[in-house]
Amino acid sequence: MSTYLVAGGAGFIGSNLCEKLLSEGAQVICIDNLITGSESNVSSFFSNTNFIFINHDIIKGVPVISGEITGIFHLASPASPNAKSSRSYMAYPIETLMVNSQGTKNLLDFAKEKKASFLYASSSEIYGDPTISPQSEDCFGNVNPIGPRSVYDEGKRFGESLCMTYYRKFGLNVRIARIFNTYGEEMQKDDGRVVSNFIIQALKNDKITVYGDGNQTRSFCYIDDLVDGLIAAIKKNVSGQVINLGNPEEYRIIDLAQKIKTLVKSESQIIHEELPEDDPHQRKPDISKAQKLLNFHPKVALDEGLKKTIEYFRGL
Numbered sequence: 379m380s381t382y383l384v385a386g387g388a389g390f391i392g393s394n395l396c397e398k399l400l401s402e403g404a405q406v407i408c409i410d411n412l413i414t415g416s417e418s419n420v421s422s423f424f425s426n427t428n429f430i431f432i433n434h435d436i437i438k439g440v441p442v443i444s445g446e447i448t449g450i451f452h453l454a455s456p457a458s459p460n461a462k463s464s465r466s467y468m469a470y471p472i473e474t475l476m477v478n479s480q481g482t483k484n485l486l487d488f489a490k491e492k493k494a495s496f497l498y499a500s501s502s503e504i505y506g507d508p509t510i511s512p513q514s515e516d517c518f519g520n521v522n523p524i525g526p527r528s529v530y531d532e533g534k535r536f537g538e539s540l541c542m543t544y545y546r547k548f549g550l551n552v553r554i555a556r557i558f559n560t561y562g563e564e565m566q567k568d569d570g571r572v573v574s575n576f577i578i579q580a581l582k583n584d585k586i587t588v589y590g591d592g593n594q595t596r597s598f599c600y601i602d603d604l605v606d607g608l609i610a611a612i613k614k615n616v617s618g619q620v621i622n623l624g625n626p627e628e629y630r631i632i633d634l635a636q637k638i639k640t641l642v643k644s645e646s647q648i649i650h651e652e653l654p655e656d657d658p659h660q661r662k663p664d665i666s667k668a669q670k671l672l673n674f675h676p677k678v679a680l681d682e683g684l685k686k687t688i689e690y691f692r693g694l
């Protein structure tokens with residue numbers, strides 16, 4: 379039987395990943411310190427004897443875990459850039475830097491000890507405000523190293539560097555997934571991401587807050603597609619590879635606002651607020667590497683995924 383450790387397993391992506399791994403019959407050890415994740419995201423797994431939850435901060439080290447570990451997913455990090463949210467990485471700047479540096483090292487050492495496969499959840503933030511589009515893995519990025527987003531961007535860049543060092547120095551079986559904007563069930567309603575913000579605003583008939591003129595673009599991947607990509611990445615022999623995961627369909631934020639308003643049949647007014655500092659102008663993944671190495675083909679179109687996500691938020 380396979381056993382996976384999911385650090386950050388009570389977050390949005392982590393909890394969906396735990397659910398999928400459990401549905402495949404794997405044992406799952408979820409570690410989370412719950413600063414931005416929620417126990418409620420994983421409490422439905424508590425009755426499953428294949429699931430273990432450990433409330434712990436991996437910056438302090440990895441708890442003693444006996445037995446074999448097949449693979450380790452490192453998703454532990456605050457990830458929302460919205461300074462208005464108490465769950466954002468702006469609210470936890472030191473923790474964000476440390477979990478991606480010391481936390482990553484602790485998990486890499488653990489992977490080395492256990493001879494486990496390792497997946498580091500990196501981010502499209504690596505590319506900063508990209509100068510070319512779509513972004514392929516060989517782009518080095520255009521990142522402000524000292525701006526407010528740098529705690530996350532540079533944290534992830536350091537984490538990537540550490541992973542590649544363990545691959546080169548110790549031959550560790552490590553891969554890096556650069557995750558682009560993802561949405562779906564189990565998103566935190568208050569983390570300030572654009573999809574959750576717009577859906578909640580539309581459902582309440584509150585003003586939909588487009589930051590800036592709304593001409594900036596993002597490409598949105600539905601959670602189930604992303605989880606399939608993460609699982610394929612840890613199972614395949616792609617050691618030493620960095621791979622973009624996301625859906626390359628690109629939308630302007632203003633068009634996303636209109637689309638959500640229409641899908642919700644909302645009477646919300648769309649308004650404009652100040653664009654946050656260093657907000658990237660465009661984001662669109664080149665996923666040809668993921669297609670080739672992982673047979674990764676996102677299936678869920680934005681309208682279909684948004685409808686499911688809207689129903690999730692309506693039910694909360």
Ligand code: UDP
Pocket residue numbers: 458459460559570571572573575576587588589590594596631653654657658
């Ligand atoms: N955004 C927005 N209104 C909101 C939240 C976000 O217009 O209420 C914009 C944000 O400025 C960015 C895009 O939507 O251009 C995506 O933001 P998000 O925080 O979801 O993630 P990012 O892609 O910036 O990491």
